[in-house]
Amino acid sequence: MDLTAAVLVLDSAVRLATPLLLACLAGLYSERSGIFDIGLEGKMLAGAFAAGAVAYWTGSAWLGLLAAIGAAIALALVHGFASITQRGNQIVSGVAINFLAAGLTALLGQAWFSQGGRTPQLSGDARFSSLTLPGAEALRDVPVLGPIYYELISGHNLIVYIAFLMVPLTWWVLFQTRFGLRLRAVGENPAAVDTAGISVPFLRYRAVLICGVLTGVAGAYLAIAQSAGFIVNMTAGKGFIALAALIFAKWRPWPAMGACLLFGFLDAVAIRLQGAYVPFIGEVPVQFMQALPYVLTVVLLAGFIGRAVPPKAGGVPYVKER
Amino acid sequence: MSAPVAKLPAWVEVGLIPLLNVTVAFLVSGLVVLFIGENPLQAVKILVWGALGFGEGIGFTLFYTTNFIFTGLAVAVAFHAGLFNIGGEGQAYLGGLGTALAAMALDRYVPWYVTLPFAICGAALFGAAWALIPAYLQARRGSHIVITTIMFNFIAASLMVWLLVDHLSPPGSMQPETRTFAAGGALPKLGGLFEMFGADMGAAPANISIVVALAACLFVWVFIWRTRLGYEIRATGLNPTAAVYAGISTVKITIIAMLVSGALAGLMALNPVMGDQQRLQIDFVQGAGFVGIAVALMGRAHPVGIVLAAFLFGMLYQGGAELAFDMPAISRDMIVVIQALVILFAGALEHMFRPGIARAFALMSSPQRARMLDGGEAG
Known part of the structure; x- marks a missing residue:
């Protein structure tokens, strides 16, 4: 594979990793605070639909993004109410949210737009278009560095850059701020946080809200940045791959980026390798590449390559001592 | 709590x-x-009529009910052991492979009632095998069963597409499905039963696998409430620590409960594969594994409750199709919304x-x- 082809694969890996990364970081905040969230998929889907619909009505990508965040936050609050206030089963609540989003988006999409659940095609300002970073055109013809800068680093839409900037920001929030310390503590030992006079529910609600915001942005990316409109079930399991990446990264921000880029890269390679022969291996079935993130996660969970230990209080509702 | x-x-x-x-x-x-x-009362009226108002509608309702009894029982058995088996979808998909292999091996030589026991074994065996790895990893290595069963759903989907496209489709066919079974691989429909009551089932695919489903209900009731293993499963589900002190091996119970759960999910494949299409197709489970979660929660993990809840969801699936026809604004996705709300309010x-x-x-x-x-x- 020559340099141009490699850069193109990496370029599409970045694009495919972006929604995974946003959803993965969303899950990171929630699960670090002790709220398991298998509803990432549903929140992304709801965000994608809201973005597609509102961007179509208003013609503004920014309003679409806001709507996506609003829709995802609404579902996040349902999850928060069920798992924090009502102390319900967090897994069951997450399953419910996934189905709620899958059903409502298809139902409302059909009722409002009558295109089989899609939202109408978007163009112009209703989408986030690619940005050209300064100097990209000038450097284009420089060997090696030129294509890397022009194709790989420049030329993405705004949300891609936001997603990757969220990684250092998340690291800083979690490990350098008081809020982050408390957030991590509440996921490990909520009783200790409570004893220190800090409200466990309020902390967890804030984590769940951040999760809503980020999944909303991920959804908006799918509908109005990567594609030109919402398609039924357009998340297609990305929320679960993000969850897998989160486990793979052992609930840490920088490894989360690595895991998402790896899974994005596998996806990009799978598309290119369709029916291609790989030396020494022969024809790799494309389904094998698609299943690889899931297989890797299972192997990791089984503790065969390192050990993934979730936050201690994850999934356990906190009951204040009476 | x-x-x-x-x-x-x-x-x-x-x-x-x-x-x-x-x-x-x-x-x-x-x-x-x-x-x-739209008017909700009008919608309910159309839905109930579509599900129960005529012979063909009842036939479809019973067909869907059969699927949901199996997957509901599967989720329920795991619930009793304190496990959340979200992998019914994948286990049913693999169960279809077991069913189809048994049917394709025998259908040309023996009548259906000889094939059926082998197909039951195949479906249960493949479904259970697909639940075994997550069960083992949960029991021995402590990996969360919810995550592993979700991952196994996706792995099953990829595996089955690969098998159907590259290996199981007959030579020269571009369709990702097996050959159509001969008469020995087709379960008889309930049309005759309907005629005894003067009804016409039309093209509805309700078949005798509903009898297998009801037998599975009886089995689950006896197994959970009348056997020593069932007692150990319930004890583990209610209080794992106490169960260990009582000398119950949680490792054994986790694996057994998941094997039974996976086998029940696998049996679901009998209904669409041998009862309806007489061939194995891509994505034939169509979310029935997930509906099982709602059915088990609504039926309080008891066979009687599960039959009732499965029938209700069967009505929703069939009536929902009629509803989408009469009220185009309400597509069949409405059922998914109802399913989600049932899981939310009856579960979380x-x-x-x-x-x-x-x-x-x-x-x-x-x-x-x-x-x-x-x-x-x-x-």
Whole structure:
């Protein structure tokens, strides 16, 4: 594979990793605070639909993004109410949210737009278009560095850059701020946080809200940045791959980026390798590449390559001592 | 868990509260219909008529019911052991492989009633095998069963597409499906039974696998409530620590409960594969594994409740199709919304109404106790 082809694969890996990364970081905040969230998929889907619909009505990508965040936050609050206030089963609540989003988006999409659940095609300002970073055109013809800068680093839409900037920001929030310390503590030992006079529910609600915001942005990316409109079930399991990446990264921000880029890269390679022969291996079935993130996660969970230990209080509702 | 405020009578615990939860789920579904701009009462009327109003509708309702009984039982058995098997979808998909292999091996040589026991074994075996790895990893290595079963659903989907496209489709065919089974691989339809009552089942695919489903219900009841293993499963589910002190091996119980759960999910494949299409197709499970979660929650993990809940969801699936035809604004996705709301209100929010009901009961029984309760809650 020559340099141009490699850069193109990496370029599409970045694009495919972006929604995974946003959803993965969303899950990171929630699960670090002790709220398991298998509803990432549903929140992304709801965000994608809201973005597609509102961007179509208003013609503004920014309003679409806001709507996506609003829709995802609404579902996040349902999850928060069920798992924090009502102390319900967090897994069951997450399953419910996934189905709620899958059903409502298809139902409302059909009722409002009558295109089989899609939202109408978007163009112009209703989408986030690619940005050209300064100097990209000038450097284009420089060997090696030129294509890397022009194709790989420049030329993405705004949300891609936001997603990757969220990684250092998340690291800083979690490990350098008081809020982050408390957030991590509440996921490990909520009783200790409570004893220190800090409200466990309020902390967890804030984590769940951040999760809503980020999944909303991920959804908006799918509908109005990567594609030109919402398609039924357009998340297609990305929320679960993000969850897998989160486990793979052992609930840490920088490894989360690595895991998402790896899974994005596998996806990009799978598309290119369709029916291609790989030396020494022969024809790799494309389904094998698609299943690889899931297989890797299972192997990791089984503790065969390192050990993934979730936050201690994850999934356990906190009951204040009476 | 938070202790219930007061001990409530049994009929409230198993009757009133679940009924209230499900009712709220359906009321919210009605609001969704209203929001779309249709009349919910009219929608219910069309739905019930579409599901039960004519022979073909009943036939389809029973066909879907059969699927949901199997997947509901699968989720329920795991629930009793305190496990959440979200992988019914993948286990049923693999069960289809077992069914199809048995059917394709035998269908040209023997009648259906000889094939059926082998197909049952194949479906159960493949479904159980697909549940075995997550069960082992949960029991021995502590990996969370919810995550591993989700991952196994996706792995199953990829595996089956690969098998169907590259290996199982007949030579020269571009369709990702197996060959059509001969008569020995086709389960008889219930049309004859319908005619005895003077009804016409039309093209509906209800078939005798519903008998297998009802037998599975009886098996689960005996297994969970009348055998030593079932007792150990329930004990582990209620209090794993106490179960260990009682000499019960949680490793053994986790694996056995998941094997039975996976086998039940796998059996679901009999109905669509041998009963309806007579071939194995891509994505034939169509979400039935997930509906099982709602069915098990709604049916309180008891076979009788599961049959009732499965029938209700069968009605929703068939009636929903009629509804989408008569009210184009309400597509079949409405069923997924209802399913989600049932899981939310009967599952995640199951205790939402309990404090209120407990207070109402206390008020009715004695004003003094109610005061004590209020005082106790404030303190």
